[in-house]
Amino acid sequence: MIVLKERDVHFLLSNLSATECHRLLSSLHDVLRAYSSCKDAALSEQTVHQPERESIVTRLGNTSLFMPSSITTSTGIKIVTISANGLKGCINVFAPEGDLLGLLNAEEVTAFRTALAVMIPYVRWPKSKKNIIVFGAGRQAEWHVKLALLLSDVERITVVNRGTGRRMEQLFADLSHRYPQVVFELLLRTSDDFDSRVRPLLAASDVIFCCTPATTPHFPSSYLGTKARFISLIGSYKPSMQEVDSATLLSGDCVYVDTREGCLAEAGELINANVHGDQLIEIGQLQGTDPFTTNRSLIFKCVGMGIMDLVMAGELLKMAQEKRQGLELSDF
Template structure:
């Protein structure tokens, strides 16, 4: 049994090469394809099992989520707690007969696998992806930036946030050394010229990423012109949350790409407010080839997360850690 601490997971993921990242991206996409395919099978034929996640909210205001998943060859359970201190928890990975293969810190895995899902449409988006605007400055925002730089031709990154966390300042300093030709900027919502600068950044943007649990849209649809953009939204996970207004959400010819139709329709406040129906959604698992995605307008992607994403990435990380001699081995668990 292998234990991977937060620093172990972060170190493994922060040092991945482009080929390793593409392998993880393809592995994740193939898992989502299998997940979509499996839903159309009879219960006796299914190899993927993802019960509805359970949530407990205590009187202290903390919410704990319990997410079991099985792909028959591997079973896993992720338990995380969302509090004012962010997301904390662990992923337990088991063999089919219940032997514990590993325990991984969940915070980095969750942020990475969600950002990696965002990259599935990103790499298939045929228009320029040089100018990126990211709302948020947490782990999710960090991995969006790092993966976009690794997999795209990014020249300008703008982080929009209420404050300037030390983590993001350190990240930009590191990335500037690695990508000297890329311009990195932070736009604080407290800036006196915030609105005018936000309009400019959005007008110049090719990619917009929402990474916050916002309850009000980050900007009105009027701030965007007719230029096509890739817009990803991963921050909202409750009906009361929304990162964009309905006009922006439906700016891709009223078609929206997603990780799970059922999850997005039940949890994503943007979709609920816009009265989006299942036939307007396209799961990533329905994309059986690697052809470019060319919607009528913006390419909009919404992700709320699936247990299989954690399970598959945990398995890949366990193998990667074994290959590189990372982690703590417990032989007598």
């Protein structure tokens, strides 16, 4: 059994090559394909089990989420608590017979697996990805930036944030050395000329990654014009939350999602736009590696699932063994 602390997970993920990242992308896509293909089968036939998550809100106002899942070859549970201090928790991974295989700090894995899920439709998007705008400057935004740089040809990344630049300033300083050809820019909502600066940037953008818990849209759809672009939304998880307006959400041929049931129940954007299940396509339904053929935008909404944590945790445990990372306990 291996224990991976936050710094172990950070080490393993920060040193990923593009080839390793594509391998993880395939593993994640395979488990989402298994989820989509077997969820209507009899329980005894299913290879992927994704029950609803449970939550507890304590008198202190802290919310703990319990996310069980099984992919047959491993079973696990992620437990995280969201408090005034952000998100903290761990992922437990068990062998099919119940032996504990690993215990991983959950924070970095959660951000990484969500951004990696976005990369499943992103790498198939055949149009330009040169101009990227990211809403949010937290951990999720950071991984969207890193993975877009690793997996595509980018010229400019603009991060738009509400308050301060938070972790982005340090990240941009590091990334500027690694990607000297890319322009990195931080745009704060508090700046006087915010609207006149964000409007042309949005109109020219090829890709928009939304990574915040916003309750009102980041921009009106009129700022986007008619250009087809890639737009992902990973922030909302309650009916009261939305990152884009209904016109933007419905600007593609359909809305791609990680889980149809989860997004219909939790994503404010879909609930406000009165979207029905037949307007959604799960990315697990995408076969092969064919690029999208559409002249409209591609919209992807992800609320996240325990199976995504479980499969990534398993991959990280394998990498940790290969790279001799983490704390190994043989007598647990």
